[in-house]
Amino acid sequence: METVRSTTRIVLAFAVIYLVWGSTFLAIRIGVHEVPPLILAAMRFFIAGLVLYGCALIQGSASPTLRQWRSAILLAILIFVINYGLLFWAEQRVPSGVAAVMLATIPVFTTLAEILILRTQRLTLRLVIALLIGIAGVAVLMSRSLNLGGAPIDHLGALALILAAFTWSLASVLTRKMHLPPSKLMNSGAQMLAGGAMLALTALPLGEYQNFHPLAVSRAAWLALLYLIVAGSILGFTTYIWLIHHESPTKVGTYAYVNPVVAVLLGYFFASETLGLRTILGTLSVLISVLVITTTKSKSVSA
Template identity: 50%
Template sequence: MVSIPLLDSAERSQKIRTILAFFAIYILWGTTFLAIRVAVEELPPLFAAGARFFTAGIVLYAFMRFKGETAPTAKQWRSLGIMALLMFVAEYGPLFWAEKYVPSGVVSVLAATLPIITLILEMLILRQQRMRPMLATATILGFVGVAVLLIPGGKQHLALVPCLAILAGATTWSLGSVLTRSMNLPASRPLTAGAAMMLGGAMLLALSAGFGEMHPFPHITLRAAGALLYLIVFGSLLAFTAFVWLLARMPATRVASHAYVNPIVAVALGYFMAGEVITARILAGTALVLISVFLILRRS
C-alpha cells in the first residue's frame, strides 16, 4: 500500500491563505477599475479618491497600532509623506479623474505599465539595472502597445490628455516605489501602508476642497456609497493587505504578476457589465502591453 503524504493543518492553512491572497490581488484589484468608474460618475474624482484612501488608511493604521506596533518617528512621518504624495496623490488623483473620460478597461491597461516605467527608471536614471537586449525589446514593445492605444483611429478614439495623466501618475508611483527602498520607513509594512494611505487620502481631500469639489458637499447616493465601500474594503483593506502579506513571503516578481492579470479582469468586466466598447485596436494595444509586462517580470 502506497502512503500519500498529507499536509498538516499549519501547511494547509498557509496554502489556503496564499491562494486567497493571490485571488485578492488578481481578481479584486482588477474589479476596482470598474468600481472607480461607478464612483466618479456620481462623485467628484478627488473627493472619491480621498475618501477611499483616508478611510482605509485610518482603519488599517488604527488596527496595527491596536496590535502594538510602534508609531512612526518624525523622520519616518516625513518619508511617509513623500511616499503618500508620489504613490497616492499623484497617482490616484489623475487616475480617478481620467476614469470620467476613458473606459475602465483601458485605464487598467495603462496602469499596468508600472513595471515598464519602473524598469526605465532603474536602468536610465538610477542605474540599478543594466540595459539588456531582452529588457530593451520588452520595453519598446510596451510603448508600441501604448501608442496603438492612443493613436486616433476609426470612430472610437481615446481622450489623449486623460490617458497621458494616467501614464504620468504611473510614473510617480514607480518613482515612489523605487525611492521607498532607501527611505526611513517603519519596519511594519501594514503600518506603513496604513499611514501612507491615511496621509495620501488627507492630501487628496485637501485638494478636493481647494478645487471647490466640496462646495456644496457632494451628495453621496446609495450607488456611489456602495462603490466607495467596495473600494475601501476590497480594493484597499483586503487586496492591498494581501499584496503586502505576499511580498513578505515570496519574490516580488511573482507577486507583481497581478500587473498582467488585472487588465484582463478589468477589460472583461467593463465589456460585460458596463457596455464598454472593445475594438481591434484596443485588443492589439492591450496584448502588446501585457506581453511586455510579462517579459519584463519574467526576466526580472
C-alpha cells in the same frame, strides 16, 4: 489536512489580489460618475488608512518618527495625490479597463528610472524590445490614425494615466532609499492617511466641494466607495502582505498581468465598454512588455 488548508488559503489570497484589485477600476468608474474624483479618492484612502494605522497600533507597532512621517508624506504625494488622484480623474474620460492597462506600464517606467536615473540597471537588447513593445501598446490605444475599430482613448485622460504610472514608478524607486516604518501595515496606513488628507485639501481649491452633494449620490456610488475601502484597500492590502510572506515575489507579482485583463473584461460585461481590436492589441502589447520586463534577470551596472 493542514496542507490542504494552506493551499486553499493561498488560492483564495491569489483570487483576492487578482479579482478584487482588478475590479477596483470599475468601482472607481462607477464612483466618479457621481462623486468628484479627488473627494472620492480622499474618502477611500483616509478611511482605509485610519483602519490600517489603528490595526498596526493594536498589533504593537510604534507610531512613525518625524523622519519616517516626512518620507511617508513624500511617497503619499507621489502615490496617492498624484497617481491615484490622476487615475480617479482620468476615469471620468477613459474606460476603466483601458485605465488599468495604462497603469500596467508602471514596471516599464520603473525599469526606465533604474536605467536612466539610478543607473542600477543595464540596458539590454531584451529590455529595449520589451520597452518598445510597451510603448507601441500605449500608442495603439491612443492613435487616431490606425484603423483598428473603436475610438482612441481621450488624449488628456491618457496623458494623466501615463503621468500617474510614472509617479508610481518613481515612488517605487525612491522607497528603497527612504527611512520608513519597519511595519508594512503601519507604513501603508501612514501613507494612506497622509494621502487621504492631502487629497481632501487638494480638492478644495479645485472647487470639488461645491459640486459635491452627498444626498444626491446614488446607493450604487456609495457601495462602490465602500467596496474600494473594504475590499480594494483593507482586504486587498492585508491579503497581499500575507501572501508575500507565503509565496515568492515573482508569483505574487503576477497580479500585474492579471489585473488589467480582469478590468477589461469587467468593463466590457458590466459597463458596456468597448472590447475591439484596438483594445485587445494594446492590452496584449502592454502585458507582453510587462511580462518580459518583470521576468528579466536584473543586470546591475558595475561600480
